[in-house]
Amino acid sequence: MKRKICVVITARPSYSRIKTALTAINNHPELELQLVVAASALLDRYGNAVNNIEKDGFTITAKVFNVLEGENLTAAAKTTGIGILELSTVFNNLNPDIVVTVADRFETMATAISASYMNIPLAHIQGGEVTGNIDEKVRHAITKLADYHFVASKDAHQRVIKLGENPEFVFNTGCPSIDLAYEIQQTPVLDFDPIKKYGGVGGRPDLSQGYWVVMQHPVTTEVGDSRFHIEETLHAMHEINQPVFWFWPNVDAGADGTSTGIRSFRETHQLDNFHFFKNMEPQDFLKLLYSSKGLIGNSSVGIRECAFMGVPVVNIGSRQNSRERGNNVKDVGYSRIEILNSLKEIENSPKPKISTIYGNGDAGEKIAQLLSEIPLVFHKTITF
Amino acid sequence: MKRKICVVITARPSYSRIKTALTAINNHPELELQLVVAASALLDRYGNAVNNIEKDGFTITAKVFNVLEGENLTAAAKTTGIGILELSTVFNNLNPDIVVTVADRFETMATAISASYMNIPLAHIQGGEVTGNIDEKVRHAITKLADYHFVASKDAHQRVIKLGENPEFVFNTGCPSIDLAYEIQQTPVLDFDPIKKYGGVGGRPDLSQGYWVVMQHPVTTEVGDSRFHIEETLHAMHEINQPVFWFWPNVDAGADGTSTGIRSFRETHQLDNFHFFKNMEPQDFLKLLYSSKGLIGNSSVGIRECAFMGVPVVNIGSRQNSRERGNNVKDVGYSRIEILNSLKEIENSPKPKISTIYGNGDAGEKIAQLLSEIPLVFHKTITF
Amino acid sequence: MKRKICVVITARPSYSRIKTALTAINNHPELELQLVVAASALLDRYGNAVNNIEKDGFTITAKVFNVLEGENLTAAAKTTGIGILELSTVFNNLNPDIVVTVADRFETMATAISASYMNIPLAHIQGGEVTGNIDEKVRHAITKLADYHFVASKDAHQRVIKLGENPEFVFNTGCPSIDLAYEIQQTPVLDFDPIKKYGGVGGRPDLSQGYWVVMQHPVTTEVGDSRFHIEETLHAMHEINQPVFWFWPNVDAGADGTSTGIRSFRETHQLDNFHFFKNMEPQDFLKLLYSSKGLIGNSSVGIRECAFMGVPVVNIGSRQNSRERGNNVKDVGYSRIEILNSLKEIENSPKPKISTIYGNGDAGEKIAQLLSEIPLVFHKTITF
Amino acid sequence: MKRKICVVITARPSYSRIKTALTAINNHPELELQLVVAASALLDRYGNAVNNIEKDGFTITAKVFNVLEGENLTAAAKTTGIGILELSTVFNNLNPDIVVTVADRFETMATAISASYMNIPLAHIQGGEVTGNIDEKVRHAITKLADYHFVASKDAHQRVIKLGENPEFVFNTGCPSIDLAYEIQQTPVLDFDPIKKYGGVGGRPDLSQGYWVVMQHPVTTEVGDSRFHIEETLHAMHEINQPVFWFWPNVDAGADGTSTGIRSFRETHQLDNFHFFKNMEPQDFLKLLYSSKGLIGNSSVGIRECAFMGVPVVNIGSRQNSRERGNNVKDVGYSRIEILNSLKEIENSPKPKISTIYGNGDAGEKIAQLLSEIPLVFHKTITF
The missing domain is CATH 3.40.50.2000 (Glycogen Phosphorylase B;)
Structure with missing residues (x-):
């Protein structure tokens, strides 16, 4: 049996x-x-x-x-x-x-x-x-x-x-998430048009010069702050003025602060370079990351899959606090300046080495x- | 504030x-x-x-x-x-x-x-x-x-x-349970008639030669066995043929096995020496224990308050497994013979020393x- | 399909x-x-x-x-x-x-x-x-x-x-309950020993002179009264001093009052003529009723199946209030005297006629x- | 007390x-x-x-x-x-x-x-x-x-x-909802700017020639149809090409069909004349209705408050089925043509008389x- x-x-x-x-x-x-x-x-x-x-x-x-x-x-x-x-x-x-x-x-x-x-x-x-x-x-x-x-x-x-x-x-x-990254590793081509395949809302940025990916979740012990946190990241990404694929947060206490922050920013700023997705199939998401300039936010994907794929990560705030990292991760606070500086540093550095810690x-x-x-x-x- | x-x-x-x-x-x-x-x-x-x-x-x-x-x-x-x-x-x-x-x-x-x-x-x-x-x-x-x-x-x-x-x-x-035992320690007299004060069901045994107290709960990882376990203890207490105050078990998965075992044993055996209580106020329960010959079962009271009060305990089975013990505790399996032997050993030993481990x-x-x-x-x- | x-x-x-x-x-x-x-x-x-x-x-x-x-x-x-x-x-x-x-x-x-x-x-x-x-x-x-x-x-x-x-x-x-009564009607013999088959607790009354059946549930709008109600019935049945098969109540708000009343009465009265059952298979229960002197309580079985089988019923209190009745039903209040009088009346009357209202x-x-x-x-x- | x-x-x-x-x-x-x-x-x-x-x-x-x-x-x-x-x-x-x-x-x-x-x-x-x-x-x-x-x-x-x-x-x-309408009746002026006060999303239509209000909820027994229903209404309002204040639906099984229908229509059509609100304080909502050309949808407000205020209503589908109506209500099916025809009829008719049926x-x-x-x-x- x-x-x-x-x-x-x-x-x-x-x-x-x-x-x-x-x-x-x-x-x-x-x-x-x-x-x-x-x-x-x-x-x-x-x-x-x-x-x-x-x-x-x-x-x-x-x-x-x-x-x-x-x-x-x-x-x-x-x-x-x-x-x-x-x-x-x-x-x-x-x-x-x-x-x-x-x-x-x-x-x-x-x-x-x-x-x-x-x-x-x-x-x-x-x-x-x-x-x-x-x-x-x-x-x-x-x-x-x-x-x-x-x-x-x-x-x-x-x-x-x-x-x-x-x-x-x-x-x-x-x-097991590394297993997926391993598969991507074998044929790491962005073989689909993300907007065509996944819809979403926002601009249709020109990807020829590269793009960033953002995924930032609210942090449950700092509920009241989630709106402020997301706004800082929004400002940073707005300022660098390059294509961004932005993913909506998880259902967590505080998601409303994050979501409201994003919605309100969209109403008051010109965001032609931003495109927002609700979700993506895991493999496609990894392909998108693999071909990106880097991941910004606090997702554990940055710590884990990105380490194995050698994708640079700006890791914001306390959410991934003491998780083991590869050398692909730059830890920053919530401020737009710190985030912006890290983005620039990534642009001026070689791609990080692959790590098998996970x-x-x-x-x-x-x-x-x-x-x-x-x-x-x-x-x-x-x-x- | x-x-x-x-x-x-x-x-x-x-x-x-x-x-x-x-x-x-x-x-x-x-x-x-x-x-x-x-x-x-x-x-x-x-x-x-x-x-x-x-x-x-x-x-x-x-x-x-x-x-x-x-x-x-x-x-x-x-x-x-x-x-x-x-x-x-x-x-x-x-x-x-x-x-x-x-x-x-x-x-x-x-x-x-x-x-x-x-x-x-x-x-x-x-x-x-x-x-x-x-x-x-x-x-x-x-x-x-x-x-x-x-x-x-x-x-x-x-x-x-x-x-x-x-x-x-x-x-x-x-x-904090030791705090209560400490109070009892000051005036350790059984200053109430348990049956009169708490009712319960069963015989009205003659306490002049001393009595035992039983409190045995079902063990949740051995649900099916709870009826067998309680019957062994019932047999042991029946055999020694001395007064017993018996307390009903907690609401736990398995309590039905224990309760059914007790009820059924009562129907088929002459239990004039047994009296059954549902519960007792904590201080009264400690007074009852203090003046008893010993506690039989698997209650943590045996490990804790009884250590402080120097009351002998026959601790049955795995429930209190590796909790620290004073020298008042005898650990036994579920069999009626082991239990009976421990009761006799207690009768032939001096009262245990007081311990402040708890x-x-x-x-x-x-x-x-x-x-x-x-x-x-x-x-x-x-x-x- | x-x-x-x-x-x-x-x-x-x-x-x-x-x-x-x-x-x-x-x-x-x-x-x-x-x-x-x-x-x-x-x-x-x-x-x-x-x-x-x-x-x-x-x-x-x-x-x-x-x-x-x-x-x-x-x-x-x-x-x-x-x-x-x-x-x-x-x-x-x-x-x-x-x-x-x-x-x-x-x-x-x-x-x-x-x-x-x-x-x-x-x-x-x-x-x-x-x-x-x-x-x-x-x-x-x-x-x-x-x-x-x-x-x-x-x-x-x-x-x-x-x-x-x-x-x-x-x-x-x-x-559909009448369907069962219809089957019983065909071969209405008490072809089993209730106590032997269903256990229960209490005396083993001599059935040769006939017996009564009691089934009385608490009434949810009169919760506080359920203990008093059951005690009146207990007194009536105790007084008439004939064999009684008594069934425990349903799980309803107030069942504790009823159960406690029964338990406490048992401790304080000699009830050799009473035997208590938790439950019985429906057909057996109908057979038991069919051969009984009558049903006492407030169960709808009295109104329904008993009408079809022609079994006399003392229906107590408000629970079956305005349900249609056959002429087998005597409605009484909660008092022991009313109940007792109805029992006597039943003993002195012919068996009621069968009714197909249900x-x-x-x-x-x-x-x-x-x-x-x-x-x-x-x-x-x-x-x- | x-x-x-x-x-x-x-x-x-x-x-x-x-x-x-x-x-x-x-x-x-x-x-x-x-x-x-x-x-x-x-x-x-x-x-x-x-x-x-x-x-x-x-x-x-x-x-x-x-x-x-x-x-x-x-x-x-x-x-x-x-x-x-x-x-x-x-x-x-x-x-x-x-x-x-x-x-x-x-x-x-x-x-x-x-x-x-x-x-x-x-x-x-x-x-x-x-x-x-x-x-x-x-x-x-x-x-x-x-x-x-x-x-x-x-x-x-x-x-x-x-x-x-x-x-x-x-x-x-x-x-009691008529009590509010009664108050509005006393001073029936639209004394606030709805978009300024309530935000919402969409265009900022010119109200000088009047406007319509839409509130259409999914109907729970026709869950699968809710998207189709809302689309018909959207088409009708799009075609008449006049200012519309549109209110999001309640949380009901099926709201997702309605919401998705609205969102998707917005992505594919030019809706400069539409403005969407989540909600409004009751009095303000009544004022908005009072000054409107009419209410479209299936809200009971159309049947009730609008009767008392003499506001024309295009009542769509089965939701208000057999509720008593004043003569302010035109009942239609879900098709855009029916809706559109009623809108035109309202434009060519005098304001309905006030009714106190509610x-x-x-x-x-x-x-x-x-x-x-x-x-x-x-x-x-x-x-x-």
């Missing part, structure tokens, strides 16, 4: 971070994939990851609507509560052998609690990293609930073990193989 | 474990107590702790009904989800400066998630201990969500720091003072 | 009231039964109807745990809220052509709201009756949400039409046939 | 429909207002009614976030379920003497269920009307749950009584007075 592996995807970025593992599970002769799509991954205004998932040929076993409107911190907590109510029923029906939860967004806690409370062995992808903000609390709390840890770097591997987890069940598989491109395969072999356990004791 | 300290009590045993801290908060000139009573602490069949709380003169700020019936693992998860929904609203209305959560029962996770997701500084009482079972996962996960840690022993103090918490915010206050009797005062002084923070980064 | 008929059963009594319809749906060549068991029908302390359902050979499509503990009015409301959350997901997955909801217990509203809000045609069994109390509000509100009405009497038929429903979709099928015994067949034929609609306008 | 009147507002239009009653309750010496704001009334993208409420000087007693994202029918059901969970807690804390629910949006059912299940007397504003679609089911179901009925027309008054309600508790107060302008006062006098009851029996 095949092991039933239930993977819960709750947001667009989590999908790219797990995609190659999903494929590998699907292809593995001893595994059966149960794919649950939930939360903002189902919602139009956050990029409707579910469409990409279906287009990529995955069968969705269950959909869970649990995002409570409000985009404040109370709603984030309640979204997690509803997630537990719903996922418990789903797990009860699907009866999986292992549940897999990805990364550290607030609502992933619902997956972790439902599985661990129901005595279902829980695997956590991408524990052990350090970032600051609420993600930091969520990530390590999930580590303490999880039975297996598939981490993305040596550093993370050590940290999870230091957290008292049994080293036997902590595996440095690398990050994996070699075979993480998905490794994870599937481990899921087929590891003993099924849901009982653990701290090692110290 | 006084700091608003919101303490959430979700079960009868948590109340005794925090009671002296509640009093100290109430009496502290710079603190205002917001007392939330939730989950099984409100329910008749789990001892209705809320009655004791009101009788003790505390004002209850809000009541939260969130226990989903079913007494299976799915219901435990859902109870936690409903708890998050409800407590988020409560916290949003009360707007506390600090939220306090007690110990490690599954539903305390709801308090921890609501507070930490809403950026309210979270204090955790009794982190850092080791027990095994789901409590183990819950306890350490809450440590990773909490901002302040009021632990009960040196061992726990070290463990929380090892978990990557900032040592500045980890305090070995001792356990505090000196001033934990409540220490906690209140710390809550009035510690800087308000809700942002943290792992120390390694 | 078969029509998918999703029937939601939320309580023990609803099961007997729909059972023959379930069988007929299962046997119908053009129908597929989707059976959802929810709320107290899943819970041990309310008779675990789910066990009977499975023993009767029905396949359960989904189980929904939604009873919030508390047994107060707030918990009843919240149970309904959780029911909506859960059933919406269930309906979304099962995608039924018609949803069937039974009778008027508070939590059946969850079925009605989920189905009607999701544009799924909704059939209501047993609308149009009059009883008083919250059931009254619930029943008629469900009528206004439902698209088809399968009512149990002429009186109910007229009332639903008066409520503005399209007469085309109001059908007097009779009550059907002829073919309701299940009629309902299944209608479900296979009626046009699928979920849009309606009031007729006046 | 003052009677505590708890009014629950769940959407922007409900606020204007109850506003003068809120003022009258606030001013009444024997009443205390408990104002609960919930659901889309709290959300930015549906006009944030809560801001208007606060600006108007009302104190908000509790806020309830319960809108589940998804904008499909399942989410509408779940939003109602969450509403029940939350409102039950709110009512339990506020302990009101009477709860007031307004009109017939799907989520108002949550107010009705929580109040009636908790035995709190429930008043319903605007029952008894006829419209078709899910509102129709919701409205009459709430009538069957409510204890008092404050209806807006003679027709509605008769219908509620026909539904079996006690005539003693059915009151034709008129609609009240005289003193509804708020009447409601407050009744709330202070009616006996407190929560128990009722159908009258037939």
Whole structure:
């Protein structure tokens, strides 16, 4: 009998971070994939990851609507509560052998609690990293609930073990998102017209001299500041006056500040060089990054995939705080001047070297193989 | 302006474990107590702790009904989800400066998630201990969500720091439950008739030759076994044929196995020496223990208060697994023979020495003072 | 393609009231039964109807745990809220052509709201009756949400039409519970030993001179009174000093008053003539009634099945208020004297005549046939 | 002691429909207002009614976030379920003497269920009307749950009584929204610049030759059609080529179709004559209507306030189906041609006469007075 592996995807970025593992599970002769799509991954205004998932040929076993409107911190907590109510029923029906939860967004806690409370062995992808903000609390709390840890770097591997987890069940598989970057690496051509393929709104800048990509999310511990933060970045990108592809933020408490900031800036400034996208298929996004002058914002893609692809990154503020970096990253504060200076510095520097700190491109395969072999356990004791 | 300290009590045993801290908060000139009573602490069949709380003169700020019936693992998860929904609203209305959560029962996770997701500084009482079972996962996960840690022993103090918490915010206050034991210690007389005062059902045994106390909870990771476990203990106590005061178990997945086991045993055996209680006020329970021949079961009271009071304990099974013990504890498996042998050994040994591993009797005062002084923070980064 | 008929059963009594319809749906060549068991029908302390359902050979499509503990009015409301959350997901997955909801217990509203809000045609069994109390509000509100009405009497038929429903979709099928009574009618022998088969607790009375059956539920609009009410009945039955089979109440706000009243009376009175049951399979229960001297309490079985079987009934209080009655029913208040007098009157009267006001015994067949034929609609306008 | 009147507002239009009653309750010496704001009334993208409420000087007693994202029918059901969970807690804390629910949006059912299940007397504003679609089911179901009925027309008054309600508790107060129209009637000048005051997006049309107002909501029973419907209206308004103030739709299942239709039309057409608003304070909205050439869409404002103010209305489709109309209303289907023809007809006709079918302008006062006098009851029996 095949092991039933239930993977819960709750947001667009989590999908790219797990995609190659999903494929590998699907292809593995001893595994059966149960794919649950939930939360903002189902919602139009956050990029409707579910469409990409279906287009990529995955069968969705269950959909869970649990995002409570409000985009404040109370709603984030309640979204997690509803997630537990719903996922418990789903797990009860699907009866999986292992549940897999990805990364550290607030609502992933619902997956972790439902599985661990129901005595279902829980695997956590991408524990052990350090970032600051609420993600930091969520990530390590999930580590303490999880039975297996598939981490993305040596550093993370050590940290999870230091957290008292049994080293036997902590595996440095690398990050599955690097698997995608590895594929791009093979044929790194921007072989599509982003605006034609993805629509979006804004100008149609001339790309012949290169372009920048911006992806900046609100930071949950600084809710009130999210509008100010985004405006500084908008000013910086406006001032450098070069083509920009700008991506809308995730559904997080504070997204309204970010979104409002962007909308209002668009009304009051001439932004012919800006084009705004809601989302993009992961591979296309990586191709877009690969051919860009650099990524600006606070997405973990800058830390991870961009390191492997050698794409320069201006990393703004505290969101990726202490995550391990390659030498492609320049850390700056929120001010437009700092951002602008970094952009200029990038223009005057050679392309950064490639780094494999987050994996070699075979993480998905490794994870599937481990899921087929590891003993099924849901009982653990701290090692110290 | 006084700091608003919101303490959430979700079960009868948590109340005794925090009671002296509640009093100290109430009496502290710079603190205002917001007392939330939730989950099984409100329910008749789990001892209705809320009655004791009101009788003790505390004002209850809000009541939260969130226990989903079913007494299976799915219901435990859902109870936690409903708890998050409800407590988020409560916290949003009360707007506390600090939220306090007690110990490690599954539903305390709801308090921890609501507070930490809403950026309210979270204090955790009794982190850092080791027990095994789901409590183990819950306890350490809450440590990773909490901002302040009021632990009960040196061992726990070290463990929380090892978990990557900032040592500045980890305090070995001792356990407030020891404060109660300390009071009993001063006048350790059984100055009430337990049956007269608390009713209950069963025989009215002759106490002149001494009596035993039993409190055995189901162990959540071994749900199916709970009926077998309780029957072994019933047989042992039946065989030794001495007076027994028996306490009903908590509301946990598996309680039905335990309860059914007890009920069925009562129907088929002559139990004149047994008297069954639903619950008892904390001080009375400690007095009862103090004057007893010993405590049998798997309650943490055996590890903690009994250590301080020098009461012999037969600790059954894995529930208190690796918690630090005084020399008053004999650890046994679930079999009636092992239990019986330990009872006999206790009868032939001198009373154990008093141990202060879980505090000196001033934990409540220490906690209140710390809550009035510690800087308000809700942002943290792992120390390694 | 078969029509998918999703029937939601939320309580023990609803099961007997729909059972023959379930069988007929299962046997119908053009129908597929989707059976959802929810709320107290899943819970041990309310008779675990789910066990009977499975023993009767029905396949359960989904189980929904939604009873919030508390047994107060707030918990009843919240149970309904959780029911909506859960059933919406269930309906979304099962995608039924018609949803069937039974009778008027508070939590059946969850079925009605989920189905009607999701544009799924909704059939209501047993609308149009009059009883008083919250059931009254619930029943008629469900009528206004439902698209088809399968009512149990002429009186109910007229009332639903008066409520503005399209007469085309109001059908007097009779009550499926009468179908069971019809079967009993054929071979009305008490062919089992109730105590041997169903256990229960209490004395083992001598049945040779006949026995009474009691089933009395708390009345939700008089919560505080439920303990007093049950005590009056207990006194009456104690005084007449004849064998009694007593059934525990439903999970309703107030059940605790009823249960506590019973438990406490048992501790203080000698009740050798009383035997207490949690529940019984519907057919066995009807056989037990058929051979009894009469039914005491406020169950609708007294009004309905007992009319068809000619069993005398002492109907207590307001719960069955204005439901149509056969001449087998004596209505009394809550006082022990009134109850006692009615018992004596019954003993001195001939057996009542059989009445078919609630059907002829073919309701299940009629309902299944209608479900296979009626046009699928979920849009309606009031007729006046 | 003052009677505590708890009014629950769940959407922007409900606020204007109850506003003068809120003022009258606030001013009444024997009443205390408990104002609960919930659901889309709290959300930015549906006009944030809560801001208007606060600006108007009302104190908000509790806020309830319960809108589940998804904008499909399942989410509408779940939003109602969450509403029940939350409102039950709110009512339990506020302990009101009477709860007031307004009109017939799907989520108002949550107010009705929580109040009636908790035995709190429930008043319903605007029952008894006829419209078709899910509102129709919701409205009459709430009538069957409510204890008092404050209806807006003679027709509605008769219908509620026909539904079996006690005539003693059915009151034709008129609609409080007419109270606002009455005030406008006194000084009907457009004394503000709508674009300056409310922002919005789109062109700045020249108003000197008059303008139209459009407000068209999706119809829940025709979800799939909502995009097509809105496009027809867009084409009609585009073709007539006169100034238009266009208001975004409510949060209903299907709003996405409507919103997407509007957004996409804007991208592909030159709409210099269109200006889009999210919302407007009720009085300003009425002033805008008063001075307009007419209202196009399916808002009940067209049926109600516009009748009293003599504003021409092109009423599209089934949403206001059988509501009583003044002679200001032209009913049309969804096609652009029908709409266009009606616009031209209006231009060539004199202003319609004023109608008082929905009240005289003193509804708020009447409601407050009744709330202070009616006996407190929560128990009722159908009258037939």
